[in-house]
Amino acid sequence: MSATIKDIARLANVSHTTVSRALNDSPLINRETKERIKKIARQLSYSPNFSAKSLVLDRSYNIGLFFSTLNTGTSSTFFYETVKGVNRALPSPYNLVVKGIDDYADYRSVTRKNFDGVILMSQSTNDVEFIELLIERQIPLVVLNRLIPNQRVVNILSDDELGAFHLVEFVIKHGHRKIAIIEGKRGFHSTRQRKAGYKRALKTYGLPLVPAYCVPGNYDVESGYRGMKRLLELSDRPSAVFCSNDDMAVGALKACSENRIRVPEDMTIVGFEDNEFSAYLTPALTMVKRPIEQISSEGTRRLIEMIESKKAEPETIYMNTRLIIRESVAAVPH
Amino acid sequence: MSATIKDIARLANVSHTTVSRALNDSPLINRETKERIKKIARQLSYSPNFSAKSLVLDRSYNIGLFFSTLNTGTSSTFFYETVKGVNRALPSPYNLVVKGIDDYADYRSVTRKNFDGVILMSQSTNDVEFIELLIERQIPLVVLNRLIPNQRVVNILSDDELGAFHLVEFVIKHGHRKIAIIEGKRGFHSTRQRKAGYKRALKTYGLPLVPAYCVPGNYDVESGYRGMKRLLELSDRPSAVFCSNDDMAVGALKACSENRIRVPEDMTIVGFEDNEFSAYLTPALTMVKRPIEQISSEGTRRLIEMIESKKAEPETIYMNTRLIIRESVAAVPH
DNA sequence: CTGTTAGCGCCTTCAG
DNA sequence: CTGAAGGCGCTAACAG
Numbered sequence: 001m002s003a004t005i006k007d008i009a010r011l012a013n014v015s016h017t018t019v020s021r022a023l024n025d026s027p028l029i030n031r032e033t034k035e036r037i038k039k040i041a042r043q044l045s046y047s048p049n050f051s052a053k054s055l056v057l058d059r060s061y062n063i064g065l066f067f068s069t070l071n072t073g074t075s076s077t078f079f080y081e082t083v084k085g086v087n088r089a090l091p092s093p094y095n096l097v098v099k100g101i102d103d104y105a106d107y108r109s110v111t112r113k114n115f116d117g118v119i120l121m122s123q124s125t126n127d128v129e130f131i132e133l134l135i136e137r138q139i140p141l142v143v144l145n146r147l148i149p150n151q152r153v154v155n156i157l158s159d160d161e162l163g164a165f166h167l168v169e170f171v172i173k174h175g176h177r178k179i180a181i182i183e184g185k186r187g188f189h190s191t192r193q194r195k196a197g198y199k200r201a202l203k204t205y206g207l208p209l210v211p212a213y214c215v216p217g218n219y220d221v222e223s224g225y226r227g228m229k230r231l232l233e234l235s236d237r238p239s240a241v242f243c244s245n246d247d248m249a250v251g252a253l254k255a256c257s258e259n260r261i262r263v264p265e266d267m268t269i270v271g272f273e274d275n276e277f278s279a280y281l282t283p284a285l286t287m288v289k290r291p292i293e294q295i296s297s298e299g300t301r302r303l304i305e306m307i308e309s310k311k312a313e314p315e316t317i318y319m320n321t322r323l324i325i326r327e328s329v330a331a332v333p334h
Numbered sequence: 335m336s337a338t339i340k341d342i343a344r345l346a347n348v349s350h351t352t353v354s355r356a357l358n359d360s361p362l363i364n365r366e367t368k369e370r371i372k373k374i375a376r377q378l379s380y381s382p383n384f385s386a387k388s389l390v391l392d393r394s395y396n397i398g399l400f401f402s403t404l405n406t407g408t409s410s411t412f413f414y415e416t417v418k419g420v421n422r423a424l425p426s427p428y429n430l431v432v433k434g435i436d437d438y439a440d441y442r443s444v445t446r447k448n449f450d451g452v453i454l455m456s457q458s459t460n461d462v463e464f465i466e467l468l469i470e471r472q473i474p475l476v477v478l479n480r481l482i483p484n485q486r487v488v489n490i491l492s493d494d495e496l497g498a499f500h501l502v503e504f505v506i507k508h509g510h511r512k513i514a515i516i517e518g519k520r521g522f523h524s525t526r527q528r529k530a531g532y533k534r535a536l537k538t539y540g541l542p543l544v545p546a547y548c549v550p551g552n553y554d555v556e557s558g559y560r561g562m563k564r565l566l567e568l569s570d571r572p573s574a575v576f577c578s579n580d581d582m583a584v585g586a587l588k589a590c591s592e593n594r595i596r597v598p599e600d601m602t603i604v605g606f607e608d609n610e611f612s613a614y615l616t617p618a619l620t621m622v623k624r625p626i627e628q629i630s631s632e633g634t635r636r637l638i639e640m641i642e643s644k645k646a647e648p649e650t651i652y653m654n655t656r657l658i659i660r661e662s663v664a665a666v667p668h
Numbered sequence: 669c670t671g672t673t674a675g676c677g678c679c680t681t682c683a684g
Numbered sequence: 685c686t687g688a689a690g691g692c693g694c695t696a697a698c699a700g
Binding site: 014015016017018021028029030033052054055056057058113 | 676
């Protein structure tokens with residue numbers, strides 16, 4: 001079928017070893033023979049058999065990109081930006097293999113032989129087992145998005161706590177004193193971080209933490225809608241709401257509109273994440289943008305470095321969020 | 335490092351051949367030895383080296399999922415649903431390898447050896463070369479989303495023309511006679527199909543096709559915004575606008591809101607695609623939903639069948655869209 | 669600079 | 685039912 005180095009060797013009247021070396025640009029080979037061999041390879045439109053290469057080099061050329069889940073709880077924007085970021089930084093011989101942890105009956109097939117390295121987009125603590133397995137098997141690993149304490153891994157995150165702090169601070173500076181939060185999915189690290197930033201901002205500015213103003217959510221639009229409805233039923237309504245992500249802000253906006261509450265005139269709403277719609281909502285959403293794509297690219301770069309230099313320096317890197325000011329915040333009405 | 339069949343063979347006092355057969359459930363092997371071998375394999379947490387398997391079986395276990403591009407023109411919802419659909423239908427030994435065609439300098443590495451099969455999510459005609467290459471190399475192929483005429487490939491699409499027809503018909507039945515369209519990205523098959531459905535609906539109901547009512551777009555939010563602005567500047571404004579996808583409908587909504595035009599009271603707007611926000615916009619969007627996830631799953635199933643049975647029956651399959659009625663359509667004002 | 673030889677881990681004849 | 689031998693395509697010593 002397709003040509004092998006032996007075919008080329010025959011045509012070039014050299015040994016297949018020479019062909020292998022020539023094609024891999026070994027300095028041992030004479031320039032002219034090299035050219036000659038490469039030309040023949042081109043004519044035969046030769047392409048190496050990666051399985052064979054893999055077997056002998058002990059490298060699969062597969063990079064696994066694992067999500068906690070591919071089915072639910074992952075917003076499409078988040079997913080897309082991650083893949084884009086990884087893809088952008090991935091050198092060409094590597095294959096980007098996308099998986100969800102949750103559809104693994106067992107992880108047996110995740111081995112050093114089958115994956116040169118793994119990028120884990122960690123969204124909840126349900127992946128600790130998986131992380132331990134990877135470490136135990138000495139598979140180069142980069143964990144994105146969630147802080148992995150006490151582990152020797154490269155860990156890249158956005159500073160959500162700080163981002164949320166800045167965001168809520170911005171709201172406070174508009175005169176708001178009754179600020180509610182619709183929280184993210186339970187158990188997610190990001191949920192805790194964002195709430196922590198919210199709490200720190202309140203505290204810093206001497207505002208009380210009102211339990212009734214902290215309503216649960218789970219990062220989807222529907223939960224933002226329900227959360228907002230709950231807040232609107234309160235006798236002492238908040239004047240501003242921090243939604244732990246933009247999807248929930250969309251739901252919150254909807255709930256306001258149904259109750260004829262104008263945003264931002266009667267109610268300030270802010271989000272977190274920056275999905276592609278935030279700018280085009282009515283009103284356009286003021287929120288904090290996480291650098292998902294950069295995190296993914298940076299993580300990929302580090303992973304490849306680890307793989308190719310065989311060095312792993314555990315490190316935790318925080319990448320800055322950005323406050324994006326649009327239209328959904330107004331001074332508190334009185 | 336990790337265990338091989340030889341290690342197991344030694345411990346079990348059999349040849350590695352026997353181990354291989356036992357692990358592959360060959361009927362030739364005695365039940366008891368089989369059990370014994372499997373037990374040892376489990377104890378050693380043996381996992382096959384796929385590179386070796388691939389080499390000898392001539393199967394890479396890689397399924398390529400190729401997009402026209404990963405960088406722009408692909409909406410995140412679309413991307414996410416596709417991956418989800420494929421992933422759901424992909425049997426476990428296979429790896430889902432995600433690629434964008436546009437970041438390929440040359441396609442040389444896409445060979446039968448490196449990919450057992452390819453799923454092409456075709457978004458424009460810039461992939462004809464690629465398709466020809468795959469056919470020439472006899473790589474099992476399924477093309478999703480775009481009609482590939484005169485080619486012997488399995489082709490799975492949503493019936494956008496019919497979907498658009500039903501949608502516009504629905505608008506017409508609300509009394510609208512001045513219906514505009516904001517078109518999709520130039521050169522995309524879907525763009526043409528949706529416009530065709532629009533035109534057929536107009537024609538069927540005896541309405542004229544007004545050139546000024548056909549404005550260009552490219553499937554992103556911004557272009558919907560600009561398109562709507564253009565329509566609003568017309569002296570004889572349309573009373574309804576068919577946006578060729580939901581992202582553009584979001585932009586159109588925004589433009590209306592800025593011009594204090596109420597939707598749907600003053601202006602009917604419909605979309606196409608159903609991204610996850612459509613239901614939560616204000617007003618919630620009436621549109622046609624494409625079965626992306628089903629298309630992807632079905633395509634994957636067919637591809638695997640082709641690979642495992644070595645049979646390829648070229649076929650074109652249309653999957654039905656669904657009209658989802660929400661709030662953005664009202665009777666024409668008079 | 670080039671060739672010979674061996675072997676990566678696995679599966680598949682072909683003999684027992 | 686089991687084993688011995690060979691080879692998939694490629695790279696890596698080791699010789700020349």
